[in-house]
Amino acid sequence: MTHVENLPGWAALLTALLVFAGASLTLIGAVGTLRFRTFFERVHAPTLGTSWGTGAIVLASMLMFSVLGSRLVLHEILIGIFVTITTPVTLMLLARAALYRESSEGGETEVPADRRTD
Amino acid sequence: MRKVLPYPVLTASLIVVWMLLNAFTLGHLLLGTVVAVGASRVMTALEPSKPRLRRWQLIPWLCAVVLLDIARSNIAVVAVILQGNRRARRAGFVSIPLDLRDRTGLAVLACIVTSTPGTAWVEYDSATGMLVIHVLDLVEEQEWVELIKNRYEATLQEIFE
Numbered sequence: 001m002t003h004v005e006n007l008p009g010w011a012a013l014l015t016a017l018l019v020f021a022g023a024s025l026t027l028i029g030a031v032g033t034l035r036f037r038t039f040f041e042r043v044h045a046p047t048l049g050t051s052w053g054t055g056a057i058v059l060a061s062m063l064m065f066s067v068l069g070s071r072l073v074l075h076e077i078l079i080g081i082f083v084t085i086t087t088p089v090t091l092m093l094l095a096r097a098a099l100y101r102e103s104s105e106g107g108e109t110e111v112p113a114d115r116r117t118d
Numbered sequence: 119m120r121k122v123l124p125y126p127v128l129t130a131s132l133i134v135v136w137m138l139l140n141a142f143t144l145g146h147l148l149l150g151t152v153v154a155v156g157a158s159r160v161m162t163a164l165e166p167s168k169p170r171l172r173r174w175q176l177i178p179w180l181c182a183v184v185l186l187d188i189a190r191s192n193i194a195v196v197a198v199i200l201q202g203n204r205r206a207r208r209a210g211f212v213s214i215p216l217d218l219r220d221r222t223g224l225a226v227l228a229c230i231v232t233s234t235p236g237t238a239w240v241e242y243d244s245a246t247g248m249l250v251i252h253v254l255d256l257v258e259e260q261e262w263v264e265l266i267k268n269r270y271e272a273t274l275q276e277i278f279e
Contacts, residue, residue, distance in 0.1 A: 044237075047235040050233060055188075084229055
């Protein structure tokens with residue numbers, strides 16, 4: 001383990017709060033994925049984990065290791081950037097496939113007007 | 119200059135990424151530069167469209183606005199999930215006619231819409247400029263059209279077009 005006992009109180013508290021916030025958001029996102037009924041509603045829930053869920057944990061890690069190592073640790077920011085720029089790719093693939101399925105098979109989701117005929 | 123460094127911004131960002139992942143030493147600066155210059159020259163084979171940044175000063179402002187909006191919609195979506203089915207809520211698609219045509223600008227808009235909980239980018243038709251998004255808690259369609267157009271699209275147009 002790292003020397004967590006060397007962490008000053010304010011930093012420990014802030015880190016704990018951030019980790020708790022990030023973990024809670026991700027958990028609630030997972031609960032939402034279970035709770036929602038249709039595909040397009042479900043798509044929204046995990047974004048809690050990929051936005052501030054990741055963001056808060058990344059901030060906590062940056063804060064803790066910057067204070068412990070007494071130099072600025074910033075490489076966690078890259079995790080945030082890569083998560084943000086890669087999610088639209090999978091989302092668009094899934095969303096377009098689902099939209100195609102709904103408009104060709106007539107699912108329960110209301111599809112946009114211009115897609116209803118094809 | 120253009121021959122050696124076809125994508126200077128890409129090269130610079132790759133060096134920064136390399137230094138962040140390793141260490142801020144002279145050795146890693148040199149190694150990172152070699153890797154970055156090599157990698158950005160490989161990019162020419164892919165011929166990506168080169169974004170022109172007209173007003174990069176607006177980028178930090180846009181980032182701040184987006185981070186705040188994402189935080190707010192995080193809270194909104196948490197509320198929707200925790201309330202369950204106790205509150206009547208309508209989810210649905212919204213069609214937004216976009217004027218933004220720059221591909222990098224559209225890519226950034228896709229990242230913004232996707233990382234904001236409660237909105238998801240579904241489809242974009244480059245011929246008509248029609249964007250379809252899905253909104254989890256849809257109260258007024260026109261509100262969403264105006265939000266995307268005024269808040270993000272206008273700024274992105276200023277930056278990229």
